[in-house]
Amino acid sequence: MTERDDGLKQAIELLKRPVSLDSSFDERVMKNLESVRRPRTWTRSLWTVADWMSTGRTLTVSPLQGLGLVAGLAALLFVGRMWLMPESAISPERAAAIGETALVQFVIVAPTAESVSLVGDFNDWRASETPLRRVEDNGVWSVSVPLSAGRYRYAFLVDGATWLSDPSAPPALDDEFGRPGSVLTIGEL
Amino acid sequence: MRGSLGMFDMKGQSDGILVRRVLEGDTAAYAGLITRYRDRLARYATRMLGNSADAEDALQDAFVRGYRYLARCTDPERFGAWLFGILVNRCRTLGSQRARRQRLIIDDQAALERASVSHSEGDEALRDAIEHAVAQLQPDQREAFLLKYVEEMSYQEMKQLTGARISALKMRVARARQELRQLLAEVDDD
Numbered sequence A: 001m002t003e004r005d006d007g008l009k010q011a012i013e014l015l016k017r018p019v020s021l022d023s024s025f026d027e028r029v030m031k032n033l034e035s036v037r038r039p040r041t042w043t044r045s046l047w048t049v050a051d052w053m054s055t056g057r058t059l060t061v062s063p064l065q066g067l068g069l070v071a072g073l074a075a076l077l078f079v080g081r082m083w084l085m086p087e088s089a090i091s092p093e094r095a096a097a098i099g100e101t102a103l104v105q106f107v108i109v110a111p112t113a114e115s116v117s118l119v120g121d122f123n124d125w126r127a128s129e130t131p132l133r134r135v136e137d138n139g140v141w142s143v144s145v146p147l148s149a150g151r152y153r154y155a156f157l158v159d160g161a162t163w164l165s166d167p168s169a170p171p172a173l174d175d176e177f178g179r180p181g182s183v184l185t186i187g188e189l
Numbered sequence B: 001m002r003g004s005l006g007m008f009d010m011k012g013q014s015d016g017i018l019v020r021r022v023l024e025g026d027t028a029a030y031a032g033l034i035t036r037y038r039d040r041l042a043r044y045a046t047r048m049l050g051n052s053a054d055a056e057d058a059l060q061d062a063f064v065r066g067y068r069y070l071a072r073c074t075d076p077e078r079f080g081a082w083l084f085g086i087l088v089n090r091c092r093t094l095g096s097q098r099a100r101r102q103r104l105i106i107d108d109q110a111a112l113e114r115a116s117v118s119h120s121e122g123d124e125a126l127r128d129a130i131e132h133a134v135a136q137l138q139p140d141q142r143e144a145f146l147l148k149y150v151e152e153m154s155y156q157e158m159k160q161l162t163g164a165r166i167s168a169l170k171m172r173v174a175r176a177r178q179e180l181r182q183l184l185a186e187v188d189d190d
Helices: A003-015 A025-033 A042-054 A063-083 A092-098 B015-023 B029-049 B052-068 B076-101 B109-115 B123-135 B139-150 B155-162 B166-189
Strands: A101-109 A116-120 A140-148 A150-158 A162-164 A182-186
Touching: A003 B123, A003 B139, A003 B166, A025 B029, A025 B052, A101 A150, A101 A182, A116 A140, A140 A150, A140 A182, B015 B029, B015 B076, B029 B052, B029 B076, B029 B139, B052 B076, B076 B139, B076 B155, B123 B139, B123 B166, B139 B155, B139 B166, B155 B166
Parallel strands: none
Antiparallel strands: A101 A140, A116 A150, A150 A162, A150 A182
């Protein structure tokens, strides 16, 4: 900063001053945690397993084992398709029927992208939290996210820099930073 | 990131140790993390949102979300940086909701009047003037300015936290400085 920034320097020093919270703050937060489901390490294990399953693997099997594997995969795919519903197919009844959460699939076509992330209220807009995977050579990217009933704002972040709204969902009109975004509503609010 | 995000406390319990204790069922260990980070996070939220009530809401929300999703903190030793990211986004969301409700700071006539008092009339008037000027910045410029100069983060850290490109962040900081210079000069002229 230059000399003519003296006013700014003064402002920054003032803004750096500590802010005091009510002394009961810690206690109130801890009290709130009582109503929150306790975090468990197995959640990360599940993500690890999901990552492992979605990574290409080479398996050596006998012809008989191969037949069994094909049958098993067909069954898994059938069940999977029942759960991995496109976002537009999620209805309040469906969300209610599933119970706590609905598994919502987010899809976008971005043929030239090197990476795509889903950012939204549900992951605190963290770019690294929910990466999409390229599922087809024609540039289709997809990810499925378990969401409970509610209204969510979200966007796709392409190559860590370009924000895109979901062309298949209503636009979010209340983004503070004027970025493109979309709205997804699950269940009755 | 400078400061205490990811350091040991006086008891020698690192963030990683406390996070593992919480994940193993010791909820009380989370109190140690709250105590460690509350002041720094409270400062950011207060400067970003412009009033202590909204700041406390954002901070509580961030701590509760941090607890709920703790298993997704991929680097427990850097819990502080992870939590800061959650707070930044809670402030965005809350700021957006508040913007729809009303412009609290700008609509506050008393604050406006205090802001126009000369610096020489006291530290409180100066503080009000600066807070008022910061509140008038565009939210993304205010965020970038606070992260850069108040939280003393590098542009790389800011990029990781906000998802924005470094060039965009530099532009926001430059515009915020320019705007603040102008606003503070206007206060001096009054």
